[in-house]
Amino acid sequence: GEDVEQSLFLSVREGDSSVINCTYTDSSSTYLYWYKQEPGAGLQLLTYIFSNMDMKQDQRLTVLLNKKDKHLSLRIADTQTGDSAIYFCAEDQAGTALIFGKGTTLSVSS
Amino acid sequence: DGGITQSPKYLFRKEGQNVTLSCEQNLNHDAMYWYRQDPGQGLRLIYYSQIVNDFQKGDIAEGYSVSREKKESFPLTVTSAQKNPTAFYLCASSMVLGSSNQPQHFGDGTRLSIL
Numbered sequence: 001g002e003d004v005e006q007s008l009f010l011s012v013r014e015g016d017s018s019v020i021n022c023t024y025t026d027s028s029s030t031y032l033y034w035y036k037q038e039p040g041a042g043l044q045l046l047t048y049i050f051s052n053m054d055m056k057q058d059q060r061l062t063v064l065l066n067k068k069d070k071h072l073s074l075r076i077a078d079t080q081t082g083d084s085a086i087y088f089c090a091e092d093q094a095g096t097a098l099i100f101g102k103g104t105t106l107s108v109s110s
Numbered sequence: 111d112g113g114i115t116q117s118p119k120y121l122f123r124k125e126g127q128n129v130t131l132s133c134e135q136n137l138n139h140d141a142m143y144w145y146r147q148d149p150g151q152g153l154r155l156i157y158y159s160q161i162v163n164d165f166q167k168g169d170i171a172e173g174y175s176v177s178r179e180k181k182e183s184f185p186l187t188v189t190s191a192q193k194n195p196t197a198f199y200l201c202a203s204s205m206v207l208g209s210s211n212q213p214q215h216f217g218d219g220t221r222l223s224i225l
Binding site for chain 2: 004008031033035040041042043044045048088096097098100101102103
């Protein structure tokens with residue numbers, strides 16, 4: 001079956017940029033998503049990109065999609081301590097449910 | 111405010127007991143989902159429903175049951191057949207446009223523990 005892979009940890013200093021990477025396997029996915037989870041909370045939809053786009057920018061967030069390599073990245077500019085959380089990449093599966101990666105824990109130090 | 115409400119936030123189950131987790135949404139979304147999250151893991155799909163009175167099994171449906179009698183509600187029952195129920199349970203919903211599901215929005219989760 002499909003598998004979404006992410007690195008498990010990323011540590012950055014406040015004010016730096018963070019880049020979280022993800023690879024996916026289902027080339028028929030219509031949308032690809034980034035979710036943020038803070039401790040003990042549910043998942044917050046951060047942003048998503050339609051599969052026919054290469055890039056999407058939303059304030060401090062930039063999503064890049066390379067369909068040829070099935071690679072998705074999330075860049076957070078000017079990372080703040082409040083950005084510390086777990087970030088999940090997800091792809092839709094035949095327009096039904098989502099397939100999630102295991103999440104990348106972002107740690108921001110001041 | 112529109113949103114997804116899960117209750118309770120914390121739930122304890124005794125051995126051999128069935129428990130039901132509530133999920134209600136007032137977003138007028140067609141589709142609803144239940145996921146299970148274990149420490150250090152992504153989310154795994156238990157059940158989903160795209161329309162009232164219909165639902166499909168996900169990857170880990172054994173030991174769980176659901177119903178979808180109303181559009182707004184999708185309760186999950188964790189039965190005694192589920193031998194390892196301790197986890198964080200997340201409910202989500204989304205609109206359905208044509209054959210494509212729109213982005214899913216999540217509730218705040220229910221943490222289930224075994225006594």
